[in-house]
Amino acid sequence: MRILVSFFLLYFAGYVTFHFLFLLQVRRPLRHPGPPPEQPWLPPCSILVPAYNEEATILDTVESCRRSRYPLFDIIVINDGSQDGTLKVLQDTYDLAPTPRPPWRKVAHQTIRTVYFSRQDPRLLVIDKVNGGRADALNAGLSYSRHPLIACIDADSLVEPESLLRCAAAFSSQEVVAAGGVVRVLNGCKFKDGVLQEVHLPRSPIATMQVIEYTRAFFVQRPAMARRNALAIISGAFGIFRREMVVALGGFEGRTSAEDMEMVLRIHAAWGKGRQAFVPEPVVWTEVPERWRDLGGQRRRWHRGLALTLWRYRRLLFSRRHPWLGWVILPYFWLYELLEPLVLLLGYAFTLALFLRGDLTAAHALGLFFLPVGANLLLSSAALLLGEVPYGRYRDIGDVLRLIFWTLSEPFWYRWFLTFWRLSGFWSALKQEVTWEKPRRHRKGMSEATSFQDRPRPSAH
Amino acid sequence: MADILVILSVLFFAAGFLFLFAFLVAKILNVQREKREADILEKLRQWASAGGRHGETSFVALGKNHLPLALRALQDIAAAHPERHPRGEVLFHRLDGWARIRALAQDPREGKRREGAILLGLAPSFLRAPPSLFPALLADPATEVRKAALLSLLARKEQEGAQVAFAALWHYRDGELYRYGREALRLAGTRATGLLLQALSAKEPEVRWLAIEALGDTAHAGVLPHLLALALFSADEEARIRATRSLRRYPSPQAEEALLRLARESRWEIRAQAARSLGLLGNSRREILLTLAQLARDDAYWVRNNAVSALESLGPAGKGILESLLDDPDPFTRQRVAEVFALAPGWKPA
Numbered sequence: 089m090r091i092l093v094s095f096f097l098l099y100f101a102g103y104v105t106f107h108f109l110f111l112l113q114v115r116r117p118l119r120h121p122g123p124p125p126e127q128p129w130l131p132p133c134s135i136l137v138p139a140y141n142e143e144a145t146i147l148d149t150v151e152s153c154r155r156s157r158y159p160l161f162d163i164i165v166i167n168d169g170s171q172d173g174t175l176k177v178l179q180d181t182y183d184l185a186p187t188p189r190p191p192w193r194k195v196a197h198q199t200i201r202t203v204y205f206s207r208q209d210p211r212l213l214v215i216d217k218v219n220g221g222r223a224d225a226l227n228a229g230l231s232y233s234r235h236p237l238i239a240c241i242d243a244d245s246l247v248e249p250e251s252l253l254r255c256a257a258a259f260s261s262q263e264v265v266a267a268g269g270v271v272r273v274l275n276g277c278k279f280k281d282g283v284l285q286e287v288h289l290p291r292s293p294i295a296t297m298q299v300i301e302y303t304r305a306f307f308v309q310r311p312a313m314a315r316r317n318a319l320a321i322i323s324g325a326f327g328i329f330r331r332e333m334v335v336a337l338g339g340f341e342g343r344t345s346a347e348d349m350e351m352v353l354r355i356h357a358a359w360g361k362g363r364q365a366f367v368p369e370p371v372v373w374t375e376v377p378e379r380w381r382d383l384g385g386q387r388r389r390w391h392r393g394l395a396l397t398l399w400r401y402r403r404l405l406f407s408r409r410h411p412w413l414g415w416v417i418l419p420y421f422w423l424y425e426l427l428e429p430l431v432l433l434l435g436y437a438f439t440l441a442l443f444l445r446g447d448l449t450a451a452h453a454l455g456l457f458f459l460p461v462g463a464n465l466l467l468s469s470a471a472l473l474l475g476e477v478p479y480g481r482y483r484d485i486g487d488v489l490r491l492i493f494w495t496l497s498e499p500f501w502y503r504w505f506l507t508f509w510r511l512s513g514f515w516s517a518l519k520q521e522v523t524w525e526k527p528r529r530h531r532k533g534m535s536e537a538t539s540f541q542d543r544p545r546p547s548a549h
Numbered sequence: 550m551a552d553i554l555v556i557l558s559v560l561f562f563a564a565g566f567l568f569l570f571a572f573l574v575a576k577i578l579n580v581q582r583e584k585r586e587a588d589i590l591e592k593l594r595q596w597a598s599a600g601g602r603h604g605e606t607s608f609v610a611l612g613k614n615h616l617p618l619a620l621r622a623l624q625d626i627a628a629a630h631p632e633r634h635p636r637g638e639v640l641f642h643r644l645d646g647w648a649r650i651r652a653l654a655q656d657p658r659e660g661k662r663r664e665g666a667i668l669l670g671l672a673p674s675f676l677r678a679p680p681s682l683f684p685a686l687l688a689d690p691a692t693e694v695r696k697a698a699l700l701s702l703l704a705r706k707e708q709e710g711a712q713v714a715f716a717a718l719w720h721y722r723d724g725e726l727y728r729y730g731r732e733a734l735r736l737a738g739t740r741a742t743g744l745l746l747q748a749l750s751a752k753e754p755e756v757r758w759l760a761i762e763a764l765g766d767t768a769h770a771g772v773l774p775h776l777l778a779l780a781l782f783s784a785d786e787e788a789r790i791r792a793t794r795s796l797r798r799y800p801s802p803q804a805e806e807a808l809l810r811l812a813r814e815s816r817w818e819i820r821a822q823a824a825r826s827l828g829l830l831g832n833s834r835r836e837i838l839l840t841l842a843q844l845a846r847d848d849a850y851w852v853r854n855n856a857v858s859a860l861e862s863l864g865p866a867g868k869g870i871l872e873s874l875l876d877d878p879d880p881f882t883r884q885r886v887a888e889v890f891a892l893a894p895g896w897k898p899a
Contacts, residue, residue: 477576492573
């Protein structure tokens with residue numbers, strides 16, 4: 089009994105220590121830094137928007153991108169074989185016409201049906217391709233991007249006009265190869281034509297819980313990781329990369345279903361040099377699931393992706409080349425992101441069983457139950473203090489009070505659902521284990537896009 | 550053991566509640582501060598724009614305690630009167646603007662110096678900064694201070710400082726600030742030419758390339774021979790590409806001849822840059838038109854693309870060639886040309 093309790097206490101002590109380390113790394117101004125200055129010297133950027141069945145949101149996303157305050161950029165929407173009217177709404181709104189533009193670089197992806205340019209906005213390019221998943225769509229966009237930076241943005245997200253400017257400012261340093269920004273919850277906010285009008289907390293408790301989760305992730309963990317150049321993930325909803333580096337690494341990889349984390353770890357593993365930055369202010373607003381079913385599906389997928397990616401890059405664990413990533417961040421991910429649901433569930437089950445057998449007193453059992461709850465509350469409140477005070481967007485005191493209330497309630501209900509979904513995702517990753525290392529020599533329907541140099545000029549005859 | 554668990558739990562909960570309380574208080578204070586600052590800014594703007602002794606006295610009294618807000622209020626005046634505004638000058642001097650910025654710039658604490666550098670950028674543009682301020686801040690050992698100073702310099706568009714900026718960048722070999730540096734050099738204009746020519750022999754390729762681009766930006770006739778030599782004979786391919794690109798700012802027979810020669814290079818990047826530069830030089834003589842027509846049928850898409858764009862920018866003569874390319878056997882060329890016409894206002898397909 090003692091051994092079990094000691095194990096759980098040790099595990100828990102590790103959890104607290106890791107988060108204490110993260111909190112120590114975070115440097116925050118107490119006040120908002122203000123709007124960024126014009127920076128006409130920033131490298132041009134291609135915004136890649138992969139879209140699959142996004143008929144309802146794609147126009148707002150493209151509009152928000154078009155309003156970006158950035159010196160030189162283009163927008164490449166990749167319609168990844170949508171079965172709804174995604175392509176049609178784009179055609180109707182932006183007056184699209186086919187163009188023969190060939191790809192700029194060679195990256196493998198599914199067959200492209202047609203490339204369109206917009207008669208209304210020359211900065212917009214739409215690629216219509218056979219469905220191949222988000223990573224595949226990003227690779228198609230990557231082939232056609234011609235600027236040194238690529239920004240990957242979800243098709244259900246809104247970009248603030250200054251987000252690109254702030255985030256890409258990190259690239260004025262030659263060392264920076266990738267940068268991520270803060271993603272916030274769009275639910276509950278009012279927006280029109282891609283422009284955010286009012287910011288409010290979502291009405292739905294499920295969406296509100298995700299606000300707290302995002303705050304924890306984006307204002308404590310990621311800035312701390314980035315400070316030590318040990319960023320393990322750049323959110324798929326908003327990340328900027330140097331194009332040539334991504335091309336050199338072979339493009340995005342979709343087999344782990346976590347292409348964002350996979351790319352970041354691949355950069356660490358393959359590149360070894362260069363810095364990955366995290367900029368706390370660039371904000372992309374994204375819609376989060378409000379239904380249990382959708383949230384469950386998303387979290388299962390995320391956890392499965394996490395498991396597969398961590399397994400694939402297990403060689404980075406305790407790597408001497410990456411002291412912070414290998415010795416702090418990845419052990420944290422293995423122990424407290426991947427295995428936490430399993431340990432938590434087992435811990436509570438043992439506590440209950442020992443209590444029922446009479447091996448634990450009520451004070452012991454309650455202590456073991458409330459210790460992680462208290463630690464979780466402490467972490468969430470610290471994240472709110474660090475993130476929401478300088479960079480917070482909720483101006484309404486009613487919203488703030490509701491946020492506090494739901495933060496207090498989180499460990500008692502939301503965490504349990506999360507634990508269940510994450511376990512389920514972990515299980516699905518385990519089942520897939522045998523297929524991980526199978527070499528995939530050829531994918532049916534996959535075309536290797538040729539670069540423009542390789543493309544022969546048709547004969548004049 | 551049970552006691553320790555309970556005590557730890559209570560401690561975590563207490564700290565959690567304390568943080569949440571602090572969050573609530575900080576949020577309320579933040580919202581109130583934002584409202585108060587918005588009110589103060591509004592008042593300062595009113596007093597700064599309205600004439601009269603009362604307005605001036607009130608502006609100075611409030612502005613002394615809120616210097617950044619006062620400077621922002623004065624920026625509104627500066628935006629309307631970028632050259633000179635006597636009333637704005639009086640208000641700024643009565644705030645002891647330069648003295649306070651100088652005091653911050655000389656502070657031993659890095660944060661304060663950075664604040665001074667930021668305020669320097671907010672100072673009204675119709676007043677020249679005291680000569681010692683920018684050099685001191687641009688030579689600061691702290692990167693953040695130099696960065697803030699460079700941004701302020703660019704916001705104020707001060708030529709004297711721009712020259713100093715490059716010297717500072719040169720001194721620190723500051724990779725992070727090279728892009729800012731290029732902008733500063735653009736401001737410095739011909740004053741920076743000597744430094745840039747010296748930078749062409751730098752060991753670091755980034756410095757050499759930056760210098761080539763910046764030399765291109767100066768559009769100074771004395772630079773042309775150097776650019777021609779780089780574009781035609783440099784062993785560094787990247788330098789050749791950048792020099793070819795820079796030639797677009799030198800409308801002269803020498804540049805045109807060199808570009809016509811570069812249009813026959815084996816590297817498509819050089820041909821592409823040569824095509825665009827020929828278009829931007831604006832001379833539509835027959836030889837140039839024929840070369841561009843030939844480049845519009847090049848094997849590399851981006852050469853064709855740039856040649857079509859170049860013909861488009863050459864006006865009616867170029868358009869004539871483009872129309873003939875509408876029947877080109879190469880569908881890529883045809884459609885690229887059609888794209889140009891489709892984007893042109895008022896053009897209807899035949």
